[in-house]
Amino acid sequence: MPRKAKTITIDGIDKKILRMLMEDARTPILEVARQVGISGAAIHQRLRKLEKAKLILGSKLIVNPEALGFGTRAFVGMYFDKAADAPTIIKLLKRVPEVLECHYTTGNWNVFLKVLCKNNDHLMQLLNTIQDITGVARTETFISLNQDIDRQVKI
The missing domain is CATH 3.30.70.920 (Lrp/AsnC effector binding domain/regulation of amino acid metabolism (RAM) domain)
Known part of the structure; x- marks a missing residue:
C-alpha cells in the first residue's frame, strides 16, 4: 500500500510556476521566469525543492x-x-x-x-x-x- 505523503506549504510564486507547467510542461524555464517575474535560477531552485518534497513527481509525454x-x-x-x-x-x-x-x-x-x-x-x-x-x-x-x-x- 502507498505511504501517506507529507503535506507541504507552497507560496504564490510556486503556485504560478506549477500552474504554468501543469498547463504545458514543455514551457521553457526562461519563459516561466519572465511571466512569474523571478530569475531562471530561482525557478530551477524552486522546482528542485518541490521535486525533493515529492510535490512534483515528474513530467511525461501523453500519447493519444x-x-x-x-x-x-x-x-x-x-x-x-x-x-x-x-x-x-x-x-x-x-x-x-x-x-x-x-x-x-x-x-x-x-x-x-x-x-x-x-x-x-x-x-x-x-x-x-x-x-x-x-x-x-x-x-x-x-x-x-x-x-x-x-x-x-x-x-
Whole structure:
C-alpha cells in the first residue's frame, strides 16, 4: 500500500510556476521566469525543492491511445477467492500491458482496474486472460462511453 505523503506549504510564486507547467510542461524555464517575474535560477531552485518534497513527481509525454487504435476504455472490478492472494494477482496484472491502473478499493471489489483495448473483442480476450489468473473469483466490467473530465488537482 502507498505511504501517506507529507503535506507541504507552497507560496504564490510556486503556485504560478506549477500552474504554468501543469498547463504545458514543455514551457521553457526562461519563459516561466519572465511571466512569474523571478530569475531562471530561482525557478530551477524552486522546482528542485518541490521535486525533493515529492510535490512534483515528474513530467511525461501523453500519447493519444485512439491514434494507435485503442478505442475501448473500461473499468474492471475484480473479486478474489482470498484477499491474501492479492500480492500474487497484482504481480501478474503488472505483466498485462492493457492494465493502465490498479486500485485497492473499499466496497464490493478487491481491486478496480482501468484498462485500454483496441475494441470489444480485444476487451473480451483481456477479460479471459484476467479471469484465468489463479485466485480471481470473477470480474465485473464497465465500458467507458466517453471521458468528459480529465484533470489534475487544482493548485
